[in-house]
Amino acid sequence: MTGSPAFDLWVYLAASPLLWLTLTIGVFLAAQYLARLSGFHTLVNPVLITIVLIVLVLQLTGTSYNTYFDGAQFIHFILGPATVALAVPLYRSRKLVRASALPILAALAVGAPFAMLSATGIALLLGAAQQIVLALVPKSVTAGIAVGIAGEIGGEPALTAVLVISTGILGAIIVTPLMNALRITDYAARGFAAGLTSHGIGTARAFQVNSVAGTFAGLAMALNGLATAFLAPLIFRTLFGA
Amino acid sequence: MLFGLFVLLACQLAGEVIARGLGLPIPGPVIGIVLLFALLTIHGRMKQAEKAEQGDVAKAADGLLANLGLVFVPAGVGISQHYQLIFDNGIALIAALVVSTALTLIVTVLVFRAVSRLVTREENPS
Numbered sequence: 290m291t292g293s294p295a296f297d298l299w300v301y302l303a304a305s306p307l308l309w310l311t312l313t314i315g316v317f318l319a320a321q322y323l324a325r326l327s328g329f330h331t332l333v334n335p336v337l338i339t340i341v342l343i344v345l346v347l348q349l350t351g352t353s354y355n356t357y358f359d360g361a362q363f364i365h366f367i368l369g370p371a372t373v374a375l376a377v378p379l380y381r382s383r384k385l386v387r388a389s390a391l392p393i394l395a396a397l398a399v400g401a402p403f404a405m406l407s408a409t410g411i412a413l414l415l416g417a418a419q420q421i422v423l424a425l426v427p428k429s430v431t432a433g434i435a436v437g438i439a440g441e442i443g444g445e446p447a448l449t450a451v452l453v454i455s456t457g458i459l460g461a462i463i464v465t466p467l468m469n470a471l472r473i474t475d476y477a478a479r480g481f482a483a484g485l486t487s488h489g490i491g492t493a494r495a496f497q498v499n500s501v502a503g504t505f506a507g508l509a510m511a512l513n514g515l516a517t518a519f520l521a522p523l524i525f526r527t528l529f530g531a
Numbered sequence: 532m533l534f535g536l537f538v539l540l541a542c543q544l545a546g547e548v549i550a551r552g553l554g555l556p557i558p559g560p561v562i563g564i565v566l567l568f569a570l571l572t573i574h575g576r577m578k579q580a581e582k583a584e585q586g587d588v589a590k591a592a593d594g595l596l597a598n599l600g601l602v603f604v605p606a607g608v609g610i611s612q613h614y615q616l617i618f619d620n621g622i623a624l625i626a627a628l629v630v631s632t633a634l635t636l637i638v639t640v641l642v643f644r645a646v647s648r649l650v651t652r653e654e655n656p657s
Contacts, residue, residue, distance in 0.1 A: 317601045336600040340607040347611060354612055361605035367595065368602045370539040372560035373546070374592035376567035380575070381584050392647035400639035408631035415623035420616060425627055429635060432603040437558025447609025448616070452628065454607060459632045467633065473640055478647065482640035486632055489599055509639075515561060522556035 303352060309360025316342050331461045331494060336454055372433035372514075379511045382504055389477060393512070396478075400485045400509075401516035404429035405524050413528075422528070424448040426521050428456045431488040434514040442525040453488070460487025461494035476502040484509030535591025542567045 302308045320335035320342070327333040347357055358365070379386075386393060408425040417425075423444035427435035432453045439449035464483045473479055480502030483491040488510045496503030545566055547559030555562075567588070575583035583589070610617075617624065 313604055314601065317604060321600075336603050336607065339601075339604050340610065343604065343608050344611045347608070354609055357608060358605060361608065364602055365605040368606075369543045369560045369563075370536065371595040371599055371602050372558075373539045373542045373563035373567050374595045376542075376564045376571060377584075377589050377592035378596070379564070380568055380571040383572075389647060391650050392643045395646040396639050396643035399642045400635060403638050404631065404635040407634050408627045411627040411630055412620075412623050415626060417620045417623035417627070418616060421620045421624060425624075425631075428628070428631075431599075432606070433599075434558060434561055436606055437560060441556045441558060445609075445613065446606050448613050450603055450606035451610045451613075451617075452624075454603065455628055456632055459628060460636060463633060464636055467636055468640065471637065471640070473644060475644060475647070478640050478643040481643050482636045485639050486635040511564070515564065518557045518561040 304356060306360035309357050310363055313361050313364055334458050368433045368436060375511045378507050382508050385504060386508060396481055397512050397516055401513050402520055404486060409528060420445055424452055426525060427517055428452045429486050430514050430517045431510055434518055438518055438521045442521055457487040457490025460491045465498060477505045480505035481509040485513045532591060535587035538588045539591055
């Protein structure tokens with residue numbers, strides 16, 4: 290094999306950012322196509338599919354995560370400006386916020402710390418490793434902010450990203466049957482709970498059910514991102530006394 | 532387009548400077564959200580709110596947010612370095628995720644409903 294043109298080409302490409310950057314975008318586009326084919330079924334999540342497929346490719350080709358990340362870092366960098374971009378939908382829904390300011394603030398004040406404390410509390414009770422508990426703190430927050438929070442409190446960003454995506458998918462799957470069982474027909478309240486608990490994935494789901502629910506979900510996602518960024522360091526200090 | 536991207540990056544940069552400068556334990560982009568929201572509010576007051584909602588910055592933001600899923604992939608692929616940690620903590624992890632997600636949905640929706648009912652009762656005393 291060594292010395293053959295195909296092998297030389299592979300050695301060159303496998304180490305170049307071009308290959309991994311192109312592959313990431315290409316696989317994501319294919320996963321989005323699959324999601325569209327399924328009628329945007331909650332279980333066919335493009336982010337999850339892309340991660341699984343790329344992990345498989347890295348395993349099969351024996352490529353290290355560091356080599357992959359050299360290429361993918363250009364996409365990773367966009368997390369920052371994409372997070373700042375959340376100010377735009379927040380600004381667009383400012384009238385809605387003012388109209389139901391009190392229920393929004395109350396639900397945020399209770400829901401944001403509850404999302405963190407319930408997850409970390411259960412994990413601590415069941416004896417999970419500290420790395421797991423730390424990565425669980427921002428699990429209800431959109432990944433752009435959650436990865437930033439994980440970095441601030443010493444959690445592992447990769448593990449956090451996976452837990453965030455898992456929480457989003459879980460919330461999106463259970464929100465509708467759960468709310469129906471509770472007999473809550475207020476779509477503003479339902480949407481707000483979906484967005485606060487399961488961020489962008491919950492918001493996408495809320496928009497499929499009802500447009501008022503979707504708008505309140507987007508709002509809850511942005512507000513919970515802000516609230517958690519402020520609260521997480523406090524909760525972290527309380528939990529680990531650091 | 533370029534101007535919109537510049538404003539987003541500038542807000543993030545200012546957010547990083549503020550966070551590091553003041554030693555705040557908050558991610559720079561989160562402070563960037565607050566800064567951009569303030570800028571949009573000022574812009575909307577000075578001109579028309581519609582211009583702030585649909586201008587260059589809003590278009591750049593919409594473009595990024597439409598493909599938000601993609602930017603989580605590089606960090607998510609890092610899971611390949613943590614198989615062992617996840618297997619070792621599998622039950623605690625699944626229990627924490629499932630129970631916390633269901634309870635957070637319930638608690639949030641109940642608080643929202645209770646307060647919004649209180650508010651409407653005060654507005655229309657019968």
